Amino acid sequence: MGSEPTVFVIDNDQAVREGLRLLIKSVGLNVETYSSAQEFLNAFNPSCPGCLVLDVRMPGMSGLELQETLHRRHVKIPIIMISGHGDVPMAVQTVKMGAVDFIEKPFRDQVLLERIQKAILKDSETRQEQDELNSLTARVENLTVRERQVMNLVVAGKANKVIAMDLGIKQKTVEFHRARVMEKMRAASVADLVKMATKVDVADQ
Numbered sequence: 154m155g156s157e158p159t160v161f162v163i164d165n166d167q168a169v170r171e172g173l174r175l176l177i178k179s180v181g182l183n184v185e186t187y188s189s190a191q192e193f194l195n196a197f198n199p200s201c202p203g204c205l206v207l208d209v210r211m212p213g214m215s216g217l218e219l220q221e222t223l224h225r226r227h228v229k230i231p232i233i234m235i236s237g238h239g240d241v242p243m244a245v246q247t248v249k250m251g252a253v254d255f256i257e258k259p260f261r262d263q264v265l266l267e268r269i270q271k272a273i274l275k276d277s278e279t280r281q282e283q284d285e286l287n288s289l290t291a292r293v294e295n296l297t298v299r300e301r302q303v304m305n306l307v308v309a310g311k312a313n314k315v316i317a318m319d320l321g322i323k324q325k326t327v328e329f330h331r332a333r334v335m336e337k338m339r340a341a342s343v344a345d346l347v348k349m350a351t352k353v354d355v356a357d358q
Contacts, residue, residue: 156202158273159183163193163207163219164235173206176262177269190214194222202280204231204272206265209240209247209255217247224251229279231272235260289353292338300337303330307343308350 160182162173170186177184183203187193190207191214209216216234223230234255236244244255253275254268296304299320306316313331317324340346 157183158276159185159201159203160269160273161193161197161203161205161207161230162186163188163190163205163211163216165189165208165211169208173265176266177206180266182269182273190216190219190222193219197228199226199228199230202273202276204233204253204269204276206233206235206269209234209236209243217243217250220247220250220252229276231275231279233265233268233272286352289338289349292349293353295337296334300330300334303327304334304338304346304350307331307334308347 160177162170162177162184164170164173164186165188167188170188174184174186185196187196190211207216207219214222216232220232223232232247232252234244234247234252235258236255237258241255241257244252244257248255253272256265256268293301302320303316306319311319313324313327316331317327320327334340335346338346338349340349
């Protein structure tokens, strides 16, 4: 599907789908439309960046049920719910469950486009954070057991001499492992290492 963000529109009303498709395409965004939540699920590739625009109330699987399904599958694509007046309580529930926004009908085109741009930006930031976390996790997994022990004690603020006593090894050995940790983790400073450790739990790796 490529790396360009795609706006996925799900609505059982063909006229609504086509209208949204033309609107979103008019600002240069990729758009795919689906007539049902199940049709979308059958075709969706979670690695594709973008956002989801869907009606709360649809025949078959509702917007809320689709959101719950994506949540169970650990898919974090931002969701913008479109709701009719009577669907507002349901739409509020979707926001509590993690939808980035909901828009009440009728809405202005510009409002929807602005929310879509915000959702795409959010998705980009989330994916960047996940990539960074994956990279950090891979670096931690490349550490030896002893290097992880040393890293845990370094980020806890312990001096080399104390770490040597805690682990029952020579201070020179601690210094060697510490240097290896800094190199493998690509940490420029202890402060840098501490920041990394807060993002990934070294003890659980």
